[in-house]
Amino acid sequence: MTHLSQTILMRSMALCLTLAAAAVGAQSLDSLKNDASTPGDVTTYGMSWGQQRHSSLTQVNASTVKRLAPVWNLSLDNSANASSQPLVIDGTMYVATHTHTLAIDAVSGKQKWKSPIELPTDISAFLCCGTQTRGMAALDGVLYRTTLDAHVVAINMKDGKQIWKVKAADYKQGYSMTHAPLIAGGVLITGISGGEYGARGFLDGWDLKTGEKKWHRWTTAAPGEKGGDTWNPEMYKTGGAPTWLTGTYDPELDLVYWGIGNGAPWNAAQRGGDSLYIGSVLAIRPSSGEIVWHYQFSPGDPYDYDGTNELVLAELPVNGKPTKVLMQANRNGFFYVLDRTSGKLLKADQFARKVNWATGIDMKTGRPVDTPMTTAVKKTETQTDFIEVWPSVFGGKKGSPRFQCNK
Numbered sequence: 001m002t003h004l005s006q007t008i009l010m011r012s013m014a015l016c017l018t019l020a021a022a023a024v025g026a027q028s029l030d031s032l033k034n035d036a037s038t039p040g041d042v043t044t045y046g047m048s049w050g051q052q053r054h055s056s057l058t059q060v061n062a063s064t065v066k067r068l069a070p071v072w073n074l075s076l077d078n079s080a081n082a083s084s085q086p087l088v089i090d091g092t093m094y095v096a097t098h099t100h101t102l103a104i105d106a107v108s109g110k111q112k113w114k115s116p117i118e119l120p121t122d123i124s125a126f127l128c129c130g131t132q133t134r135g136m137a138a139l140d141g142v143l144y145r146t147t148l149d150a151h152v153v154a155i156n157m158k159d160g161k162q163i164w165k166v167k168a169a170d171y172k173q174g175y176s177m178t179h180a181p182l183i184a185g186g187v188l189i190t191g192i193s194g195g196e197y198g199a200r201g202f203l204d205g206w207d208l209k210t211g212e213k214k215w216h217r218w219t220t221a222a223p224g225e226k227g228g229d230t231w232n233p234e235m236y237k238t239g240g241a242p243t244w245l246t247g248t249y250d251p252e253l254d255l256v257y258w259g260i261g262n263g264a265p266w267n268a269a270q271r272g273g274d275s276l277y278i279g280s281v282l283a284i285r286p287s288s289g290e291i292v293w294h295y296q297f298s299p300g301d302p303y304d305y306d307g308t309n310e311l312v313l314a315e316l317p318v319n320g321k322p323t324k325v326l327m328q329a330n331r332n333g334f335f336y337v338l339d340r341t342s343g344k345l346l347k348a349d350q351f352a353r354k355v356n357w358a359t360g361i362d363m364k365t366g367r368p369v370d371t372p373m374t375t376a377v378k379k380t381e382t383q384t385d386f387i388e389v390w391p392s393v394f395g396g397k398k399g400s401p402r403f404q405c406n407k
Contacts, residue, residue, distance in 0.1 A: 191243025331395025352396030
């Protein structure tokens with residue numbers, strides 16, 4: 001699907017959403033926690049706090065898929081990028097585009113309300129990577145979304161009216177927001193885009209009722225902080241490390257896991273060292289933004305591999321013991337499995353067909369084994385020679401999410 005106006009629902013989905021209308025009660029934190037086990041609704045981004053994107057519904061299978069047929073379609077707006085994951089709550093589908101928020105009857109396709117997002121006329125001049133919005137969060141009758149001009153908005157689910165709106169950053173400094181917020185530990189958590197413009201990345205925690213900022217966490221380490229010595233002087237201030245895809249949450253550990261993006265500039269020699277926390281995953285406390293542990297996928301990252309791809313949570317046997325794990329198919333071409341309690345690397349294997357920037361991941365240090373090409377690139381402030389890097393800047397896997405298949 002390349003255009004949001006091409007949104008099409010299938011007959012089997014109509015049946016599923018009819019079930020949702022009957023099954024879902026008043027939305028609560030429990031409905032978010034149990035989203036993965038209640039297939040008649042979709043209350044979270046990724047269909048669970050762990051973003052497994054798995055449904056136990058069996059109506060659509062190898063035998064019935066050929067009978068899928070269009071039921072209805074609805075033109076949403078002139079959105080040029082169909083990246084938004086709808087929510088489905090009490091038989092209503094909620095969709096965010098970059099210019100509107102919509103409520104749609106999930107069975108009939110009838111629009112219930114449409115609320116505009118007012119954007120500055122010059123916004124396109126400050127955007128890196130397209131006019132897109134990836135989704136929303138919802139709780140207790142309120143929708144939460146972000147905007148391209150770096151605002152966070154709370155919207156009444158019944159009528160689409162704005163409840164509160166707060167400014168997260170100045171879009172004229174290169175900041176924007178395209179992701180779905182995350183509700184974790186009773187806090188609304190948002191990230192930021194803008195790494196390509198030298199913006200300094202961060203995460204924010206907001207009060208769900210009022211929009212008051214509860215905490216602010218920079219994602220480049222400053223002098224005097226752990227990791228502050230991994231930057232050349234002053235480079236952390238414009239060092240990138242954006243947080244442009246939604247994180248995951250383990251309520252039992254009370255830890256949020258958020259992927260951190262590229263460094264700015266891409267030239268690693270100018271930044272110096274590992275440039276923490278670019279190309280990493282952070283485990284943070286949702287109540288305070290405190291960093292509990294981190295793991296860096298691509299130290300120094302001269303190739304824009306990021307660490308923002310979805311962080312899938314599961315429980316897997318490790319040495320015969322059930323273990324809480326976090327998994328990511330990174331753009332650098334390696335698939336990682338971490339112990340999400342401690343951040344310890346459990347496994348890392350190449351999944352991309354071709355990788356030439358590293359020969360593998362050292363399981364003792366957790367660091368990639370750089371090839372001579374990468375070692376040279378990290379030391380070169382002015383790159384004049386043509387080199388061929390695999391994976392490319394688009395990565396072994398880009399932003400489109402993977403999913404969990406349990407059969």
